[in-house]
Amino acid sequence: MSSLSTPDIITATEADLAAFDALFAHSSAIGTTANGGLHRLAASAEDGAMRDAFCAWLGERGFEVRVDAVGNVFGLVTFNPSAPYVLCGSHLDSQPNAGRFDGTYGVLAGAVAVASVTRQLRERGETPAFNLAVVNWTNEEGARFQPSLIGSSTFMGSLSVAEACSSRDAAGITLGDALAQIGYRGEAMLDVPVAAYLELHVEQGSQLENQGLAIGVVRHTWAALKWRVRFDGEQNHTGPAPMAVRRDALLAAAHAIVAVKAEAELHGLHMHSSVGRLEVEPNSPNVVPALARLLVEFRSPSTPLLAAAGERFRATLADIAARTGTTFEIEHAQLREPSHLHHGLSELAHATCAELALPCGDSVTVAGHDAISLSRRYPTSLLFVPSQGGLSHNEAEFTATADLHRGVRLLTALLYRACCQPGRYLGGATS
Amino acid sequence: MSSLSTPDIITATEADLAAFDALFAHSSAIGTTANGGLHRLAASAEDGAMRDAFCAWLGERGFEVRVDAVGNVFGLVTFNPSAPYVLCGSHLDSQPNAGRFDGTYGVLAGAVAVASVTRQLRERGETPAFNLAVVNWTNEEGARFQPSLIGSSTFMGSLSVAEACSSRDAAGITLGDALAQIGYRGEAMLDVPVAAYLELHVEQGSQLENQGLAIGVVRHTWAALKWRVRFDGEQNHTGPAPMAVRRDALLAAAHAIVAVKAEAELHGLHMHSSVGRLEVEPNSPNVVPALARLLVEFRSPSTPLLAAAGERFRATLADIAARTGTTFEIEHAQLREPSHLHHGLSELAHATCAELALPCGDSVTVAGHDAISLSRRYPTSLLFVPSQGGLSHNEAEFTATADLHRGVRLLTALLYRACCQPGRYLGGATS
Incomplete structure (x- = not known):
């Protein structure tokens, strides 16, 4: 033309x-x-x-x-x-x-x-x-x-x-x-x-x-796998409440954040991971946190690898919940295909x-x-x-x-x- | 009278x-x-x-x-x-x-x-x-x-x-x-x-x-030992930024929260611990967190035991900072004597x-x-x-x-x- x-x-x-x-x-x-x-x-x-x-x-x-x-x-x-x-x-x-x-x-x-x-x-x-x-x-x-x-x-x-x-x-x-x-x-x-x-x-x-x-x-x-995960614990006093009865949602979230990084490390350069946002309730100094909500993401060129990581991480979340006396829910999940x-x-x-x-x-x-x-x-x-x-x-x-x-x-x-x-x-x- | x-x-x-x-x-x-x-x-x-x-x-x-x-x-x-x-x-x-x-x-x-x-x-x-x-x-x-x-x-x-x-x-x-x-x-x-x-x-x-x-x-x-701890990392993109260069303040905080609990577990019924509040900045989904501030407390009937736990936890914080590429500061420390x-x-x-x-x-x-x-x-x-x-x-x-x-x-x-x-x-x- x-x-x-x-x-x-x-x-x-x-x-x-x-x-x-x-x-x-x-x-x-x-x-x-x-x-x-x-x-x-x-x-x-x-x-x-x-x-x-x-x-x-x-x-x-x-x-x-x-x-x-x-x-x-x-x-x-x-x-x-x-x-x-x-x-x-x-x-x-x-x-x-x-x-x-x-x-x-x-x-x-x-x-x-x-x-x-x-x-x-x-x-x-x-x-x-x-x-x-x-x-x-x-x-x-x-x-x-x-x-x-x-x-x-x-x-x-x-x-x-x-x-x-x-x-x-x-x-x-x-x-x-x-x-x-x-x-x-x-x-x-x-x-x-x-x-x-x-x-x-x-x-x-x-x-x-x-x-x-x-x-x-x-x-x-x-590809990207993005989950919004919520842990529910029980609000209690951080002083007198015996450690054994506590159900600390923030402690559960902390274990999950560490586990997200550990999952990524299994895959070297083939996976990136992060938790960029964490919300805690009531987030008050003398209160065992009742709720923690975190945005988890795994990214990889391989969708099957992400799917496997997601399944493994779901099991990890269940294990963390059991160990901390909390419950968890995957409130939102999104898989962005490559x-x-x-x-x-x-x-x-x-x-x-x-x-x-x-x-x-x-x-x-x-x-x-x-x-x-x-x-x-x-x-x-x-x-x-x-x-x-x-x-x-x-x-x-x-x-x-x-x-x-x-x-x-x-x-x-x-x-x-x-x-x-x-x-x-x-x-x-x-x- | x-x-x-x-x-x-x-x-x-x-x-x-x-x-x-x-x-x-x-x-x-x-x-x-x-x-x-x-x-x-x-x-x-x-x-x-x-x-x-x-x-x-x-x-x-x-x-x-x-x-x-x-x-x-x-x-x-x-x-x-x-x-x-x-x-x-x-x-x-x-x-x-x-x-x-x-x-x-x-x-x-x-x-x-x-x-x-x-x-x-x-x-x-x-x-x-x-x-x-x-x-x-x-x-x-x-x-x-x-x-x-x-x-x-x-x-x-x-x-x-x-x-x-x-x-x-x-x-x-x-x-x-x-x-x-x-x-x-x-x-x-x-x-x-x-x-x-x-x-x-x-x-x-x-x-x-x-x-x-x-x-x-x-x-x-x-007695109670209360610390306000701050980790500084570097704000970055959670997608492309290579995992190796990331300096994730929230990841550091997560390790610290897990470590607070582990320290208390060393002392059985003689210590209670918690992190009741955590602040994250910028706390945005696609951003590696630049700052995390947490309120840590250890409580015990024994002041010497608290002092020893505090010293050990300070070393743990330094180790976490080194491993995550972050820096830490104890912004405020308070010891309430029994x-x-x-x-x-x-x-x-x-x-x-x-x-x-x-x-x-x-x-x-x-x-x-x-x-x-x-x-x-x-x-x-x-x-x-x-x-x-x-x-x-x-x-x-x-x-x-x-x-x-x-x-x-x-x-x-x-x-x-x-x-x-x-x-x-x-x-x-x-x-």
Whole structure:
């Protein structure tokens, strides 16, 4: 489809990169922490302010801004109303006291890349096969509301709008009410037909840095087993109550946390595990805890290995409960299957990196990403830029500006290819 | 001092016991939980309502009501302005979702007993050697504000008013502000000269029930070693971060909680231990915890045994920190020495029980009580009535009304003896 008089590639200009820098700096100033990180929980006032800034930026550049029933924000550029969209994006929410790059980078890079491709296509007089859009998915982090990936899961239909909006934070506020509070609860889900989904993200690992690569093309993801486990004991006085009669829910939870780590250690590099959240009741100095609720996760490239670990851990929980006089319940269990990113898009990403002289390699992601939700049905590409020291969900999370720019240039070129040359990754004729 | 025409003993009448029942029922309705327990944290609105009811009751019966700078409420009956007071009481605050009896029983029994003795002395025309008073000590529980025993410790001078009032709850509210909010922050500490202190309390153990006793005369207390321990790790992503680089503060805390129990098990019945409170930051599902803070306590009748356990546990903490890549700090350490209750008062309690036909025995307390604060300087008696099943700090905490009445009768008789016949326990001539 490209005319013979124009080059076969489009990428971000210096002006585009400067626009990205300004937009990213603006983002870093909304929800800033004392140590230069970001605290911008989903549907908080800070998230609202960031959404406002994002929508204003899109509006000024002629995007059609739409908000769906779970607060996902789309910035659409429609060349042909009957064509589907090449969508790109990520999330603007953060973990508590976390970094400036996670999620935000993919949304802002996506906005700049879509604007750049749109402008350059119009300058060339070229009409793409597919439309373009950028998206900010709601509550990717799962920090304030559970589960994570709420926005993209609801878009994909694996979570209902009612389930999503009724999720409550620690203060009992529902996601629906929190979104309404900041003015981002739309009326319905949008029927945005998707041709492909591209997500640019910081690596949150150190492979790229260690190998001197600019870009990681994610080929597949790890599976994850997530359980919410509850121990019930008996509230009692920590002083006179004889040790033999105590039923201490926190002691049971402590044994479980130690056991989670021990299970992971059986599998070396093939398993990651954690307990990131623990709630204790009544959590009072002189009271034997009556209840402990912990979020356990095991991650592995192998689903059978996770299933076996889960069965073994269930038996361990029963043993702990018996030894501590408590009872346990697995209140919620979720198995996220591993997924494979789109082969054609991955190959196209490698080829485009080569053309742009960006050293790249294949990557794996252990973390969840909105791209994993989308990959269940649509051709999806997930692309990484380096994270200094692999540090993530931390105020000190860092990626150098030059690395951010390399990612924006790749995303711009890949968006161009994805909307103008679908044959290059969907298996049809190349343009 | 008693006249020959009147009996040598005074105890609560049926009308007094009915007044106690009414007052206790009133208390049980202020801060009631769904399961029939009590949730009345120090200086909360519920505590304020209970204090109002208590002060109204005292005022109607002619007590002089005084509130000191940390909210301790005294109800004074002054026969001779130059004489000291025989004080009795306990605390009206509760643990979260706890029982109706702990503390409250001692205050309300004390009020009824003082009123009964006062009325009967006036009916006899008898003037006691000492005055009488009932007291409600602020924040005995240490649930909302740390440390426990704030009111009685400040009265005794072992805690300053400034330290007490600046203690903050989990929401950052100071005790001083919380007391002002409910109208119970007085201007200064009161100089109430104390001749003796009597505290009636539920046992929170099962010795009396097991032995068929109505009254336990506490002879001595266990020592307690209380540490606030903090582990610092590094916030990171629970997915991609390699297990080997993680510095998980919650994992360290879990090992510590297991180790606290293991330390206690070395000493059989000579040590109780617990971790009642654990705080985790950021406590978010996909984040390796950066900080964990736990309240550790060891209790034992032997101070040297506690000291040795403390030293060993310090080494254990260092080992855990090294193994988990975390650092630890003992942010606060408190050793509460064991104390011995007053021999003369204990003997008098036994003799009085015999006269009233109340089966009694000697007891030990593992828990802290305001009586322990007072016993450091004043002749102090701590008296127990049975706790069903020993259950305490629990909504199901229970003592039968007949057992409560036996305690009120003993306290009334003992207050009479303590104010009219000081020679019987202070070593002088008997009256």
